[in-house]
Amino acid sequence: MSATGTAAGPGLRRQPGRRRRADDVAGLGRVRAGLFVAPALALIGLFLVFPAVWTIYLGMTDYRLTGLAAANPEFVGLDNFATALGDDEFWHSLWLTLIFVLVSGVIGQTLLGFSVAWALRRVRGWVKSVIETLVLAAWVVPASVASFLWLALLDRRTGTLNALLGTEGTAWLIEYPMVAIIVFNVWVGTAFSMLLFSSALAAVPPSQLESARMVGAGSWQQLRDVVLPNIRGHILTNTLLITLWTFNTFTPYLLTAGGPRDESAILAVYIYTTAIPGGQLGMGAAISLIMLLINLVIALGYLRVARAASGGRR
Amino acid sequence: MSAPPPSLGRRMVRHYLSRVLFVVAMGLVLVFFALPMLWLVTAPFDADPSLTVGWPDWTLANFAQLAENRYALGSLRNSLILGVGTMVLVLALGSLAAYALSRVRIPGRDGLLYALLLLSSIVTGTAAMVPTFQLMTQIGLINTQIGVILVLAGGVLPTVVFILKDFMDSIPKSYEESARLYGASPLQILTHVVVPTARPGLAFVAVWTVVQVWGNFLVPFLLLRTPESQPAAVLMYTFYTEGGQPDLRLLSAFSLVFSVPVIAMYFLVNRRYGFRFHGGIKS
Numbered sequence: 360m361s362a363t364g365t366a367a368g369p370g371l372r373r374q375p376g377r378r379r380r381a382d383d384v385a386g387l388g389r390v391r392a393g394l395f396v397a398p399a400l401a402l403i404g405l406f407l408v409f410p411a412v413w414t415i416y417l418g419m420t421d422y423r424l425t426g427l428a429a430a431n432p433e434f435v436g437l438d439n440f441a442t443a444l445g446d447d448e449f450w451h452s453l454w455l456t457l458i459f460v461l462v463s464g465v466i467g468q469t470l471l472g473f474s475v476a477w478a479l480r481r482v483r484g485w486v487k488s489v490i491e492t493l494v495l496a497a498w499v500v501p502a503s504v505a506s507f508l509w510l511a512l513l514d515r516r517t518g519t520l521n522a523l524l525g526t527e528g529t530a531w532l533i534e535y536p537m538v539a540i541i542v543f544n545v546w547v548g549t550a551f552s553m554l555l556f557s558s559a560l561a562a563v564p565p566s567q568l569e570s571a572r573m574v575g576a577g578s579w580q581q582l583r584d585v586v587l588p589n590i591r592g593h594i595l596t597n598t599l600l601i602t603l604w605t606f607n608t609f610t611p612y613l614l615t616a617g618g619p620r621d622e623s624a625i626l627a628v629y630i631y632t633t634a635i636p637g638g639q640l641g642m643g644a645a646i647s648l649i650m651l652l653i654n655l656v657i658a659l660g661y662l663r664v665a666r667a668a669s670g671g672r673r
Numbered sequence: 674m675s676a677p678p679p680s681l682g683r684r685m686v687r688h689y690l691s692r693v694l695f696v697v698a699m700g701l702v703l704v705f706f707a708l709p710m711l712w713l714v715t716a717p718f719d720a721d722p723s724l725t726v727g728w729p730d731w732t733l734a735n736f737a738q739l740a741e742n743r744y745a746l747g748s749l750r751n752s753l754i755l756g757v758g759t760m761v762l763v764l765a766l767g768s769l770a771a772y773a774l775s776r777v778r779i780p781g782r783d784g785l786l787y788a789l790l791l792l793s794s795i796v797t798g799t800a801a802m803v804p805t806f807q808l809m810t811q812i813g814l815i816n817t818q819i820g821v822i823l824v825l826a827g828g829v830l831p832t833v834v835f836i837l838k839d840f841m842d843s844i845p846k847s848y849e850e851s852a853r854l855y856g857a858s859p860l861q862i863l864t865h866v867v868v869p870t871a872r873p874g875l876a877f878v879a880v881w882t883v884v885q886v887w888g889n890f891l892v893p894f895l896l897l898r899t900p901e902s903q904p905a906a907v908l909m910y911t912f913y914t915e916g917g918q919p920d921l922r923l924l925s926a927f928s929l930v931f932s933v934p935v936i937a938m939y940f941l942v943n944r945r946y947g948f949r950f951h952g953g954i955k956s
Contacts, residue, residue, distance in 0.1 A: 387777050387859045395773035399766040399830055403789060406827025410804035411796045417804055475702060478695060490699065492940075493706040499939045500713070501888035503909040504928045508709040510913065511716075511724040519708065519726045546709065600794075607797040609891045613910060627799040634803045635895070644803040654795040 411651060417644035424638035432641065439645035448621065449646065452629040456606065459541060459625050464605030467545035469597060472552025477582070480560050491553070498550035506613035509543050532615055536623035540611040547610070552597055559593035560586065591668060599661040603654060626650055713932065716925035723921065735926040744900050744908055745927055751818065752904035752931075755893065756883040758822040763833050763882050764875060766826075771837035772863050776846075786838070789831035798828065798891045806895055814896075821896050825886050833878050840874030841867065873945075880942045884935050905931045 387395070418439055422432040443449045475494065479487050497505065512519050513531040521527050532539050563586055571581045587594075609627045611617075617624035617632055624632065630650065634643025708726075716722035717736070719729035739745045774782055798805070805824055806815075814820030844867060852866045868875065890906045897903045900911065909931060913919045 383777050386853055387773060389777060389779060391859060392773035392777035392779055395769040396779070399770035399834060402762075402766060402823065402827050403793075403830050406805075406808075406824050407793060407796055407801075407831070410801040410808060411792070413804040413808070414801060417807065422807075471702075474698075478699060486699065490703060490706075493703065493710065495939070495943075496710060496936060497706055499884070499936050500710075500932050501906055501909070501935065502890050503888075503906045504713070504932050505709075507909065507913050507924070507928060508712055511712050512709045514724045517724040519712070519724070522725055546706065549706075603794055603797075607799045609799050613890070630799065631802065635806070640803050640807065647800045647803055650800045651795060654797075654800065658791055658795055 414644050414648045414651060417641055418648045419645075420641045422641035422644070424635070424640055426638075435641070439642050440649070442642065443646050443649065449629070451621065452624050452626050455537065455622075455624065456626040458537065459544070459611075460602055460605045463541040463544040464548070464601045465598060467541065468548045468552050468601055468605075469594075471545060472549045472554075472597075473556045475549070475553045476556035476560055480557065494550045494553055497546050498548065502547075502610045503613055505547055506543075506610065509539075509546075509614060513539060533619050536615045536619065540614055540623050540625075543614055544605060544608065544611065548601065548604070552601065555593055555597050556590070559590040563589045592665070595661065595665055595668065599658070602657055606654065606657070607650075712925070713928055716921065717929040719925075721922075722925050735922040736930070738920070738923045739926055739930065742923055742927075744903075745923070747901060748903055748905045748908040749931065751902060752887055752906065754818055755821055755825070755904050756886045758818065759825045759829070759886045760879050760882045762822060762826045763830055764879060767830060767833040767837050767878065768841075768868065768871070768875065769863070771834050771841055772867055774834070775838045775841040786831075786835060790835050793828060793831040798824075798889075798895075802891065802895055805892075809896055816896070816898050816902060818897075818902060821893050824892050824896065825889060828892075829882055829885055833882065836878055836881075837871070837874055840871050840877075844870050877942060880938050884938055887935050 419434060419436055420432040421435050421438075423429050475490065479490065500508075510532075515521070515528060515530040515533075518531075520531070521529055567585050567589070568581055571585045576584065607627055609631070611623060611625060612628045612631065615623045617628040621629075626646070627650075630643050630646050633646065634640050637643075711726045712724070715726055715729045718731055718733065719727070720732040720734065721730065722735075773779070774786065779785075809815045809820045809824070814823070848866050848870065849862050852862050857865065888906060890910065893904050894907050894910070897907065900908065903911070905927070909924075909927065912924050912927065
């Protein structure tokens with residue numbers, strides 16, 4: 360199970376001393392290699408790194424989309440951050456985001472994805488492929504189509520859900536906006552967890568499961584004592600990616616546009632409505648920076664846990 | 674070990690119960706995922722579609738509406754331009770960079786790769802939307818397809834380089850050695866030896882990029898302000914948020930035509946290459 364076995368295979372491993380020359384078979388050399396890498400780095404630098412860094416500056420100005428402050432923005436220091444942190448709307452939005460990430464991402468998608476993968480692990484044939492195809496299709500369909508499908512399903516007057524449940528006239532998106540975007544996000548995103556966990560479950564050594572069964576462990580005990588310890592790394596990675604994706608998703612905007620009255624304005628939507636229709640670019644950038652920092656904390660926290668976990672295993 | 678084995682009768686009851694539970698649970702999952710999708714497969718073929726799912730009154734006339742709408746076909750063309758443009762740019766720059774990173778030990782290479790990958794997952798379109806909008810306005814690329822292509826390419830490149838380097842690491846180096854013996858330059862080796870050998874990897878990345886761009890809503894929504902230049906993802910949203918009753922015949926047919934290419938590409942990739950997970954996990 361060596362990590363380096365992918366490229367050359369065990370038979371072709373080279374001496375460490377000759378490694379550099381043997382690797383560079385095309386005779387690139389460092390300078391030309393640098394030239395090969397440069398265009399990609401330039402593009403990433405300009406359109407990915409630069410906007411991130413510029414957020415810091417923009418967040419300290421009173422930049423607006425229109426009007427006087429659009430022509431010559433003034434440097435206002437940390438005012439925007441102070442305003443944001445003192446604003447109830449910001450905290451409300453952050454709170455909604457937290458609920459959204461926890462319930463729809465960490466709990467909903469992960470649990471449902473794992474359960475489906477677990478339930479189907481020994482099933483073959485059409486049941487498995489029908490369910491997997493449907494779950495995948497929900498993930499693959501473009502976001503704006505998926506949102507309209509849900510708008511149609513939940514429509515007040517002629518929606519299919521009201522027709523099925525006999526709850527005519529219930530405006531789901533207005534009465535329960537958070538529940539709606541949470542369920543919607545579970546529907547969209549479960550596929551990833553399902554795929555990841557089904558490949559993780561396939562990699563659990565059958566011999567361990569076999570011996571657990573020999574000593575009389577039920578499926579619940581097998582799950583707890585054999586499967587979960589084996590797929591710990593996958594659970595961690597899945598949780599990180601799901602958390603980041605759910606935290607940053609803008610798609611709920613297509614369903615509720617943050618409404619009614621900001622009741623479903625998660626952070627991504629809040630930034631958009633503040634910055635572009637609201638015209639307060641500086642303020643939007645300040646909240647973006649807070650969002651970037653939260654992202655960074657999530658990613659670093661994950662790296663820490665991952666390192667501790669792999670250190671413990673070795 | 675010590676517990677006495679349960680009696681045969683109780684074991685059968687438990688077995689039966691768990692079967693029932695399994696069927697009920699899978700049935701619920703099936704309904705949950707299929708219910709919203711039903712509209713997409715019935716309404717486009719219904720002569721008079723409503724929002725309620727029902728057995729369609731079969732027709733193909735709705736698809737003729739697409740040609741009559743001023744923006745529908747144009748927006749699909751725009752999506753194609755954005756998807757293919759981003760893909761070409763990303764493949765060209767990505768394979769150059771991935772090849773150099775795979776064959777030459779540039780100092781700090783692994784750190785750089787991981788930092789970029791981390792960055793690309795942290796700096797999402799959402800968190801950087803204000804500066805991106807600002808940057809494009811300043812350099813005069815707002816409202817242009819090329820602007821959108823550049824932003825999208827910057828966002829997916831770190832992942833692409835990461836995946837491609839993985840593929841190129843696994844190409845045997847003896848081909849390149851013999852090409853070099855015959856006097857080929859590094860660029861010739863890349864285009865004539867490495868690219869043909871890495872074709873499955875390139876195909877995977879190409880499809881993955883097109884799927885990403887095809888469905889992307891936020892970046893074109895932010896940067897393209899005229900209906901003539903907007904891709905299908907944005908037009909779709911315009912269709913159902915514009916004032917008045919949305920034209921469901923147009924909308925349903927458009928949704929289906931817009932969705933089918935990505936669904937098809939996805940399942941094609943899944944069948945040919947299987948799912949590979951990247952970014953620290955290799956199962």
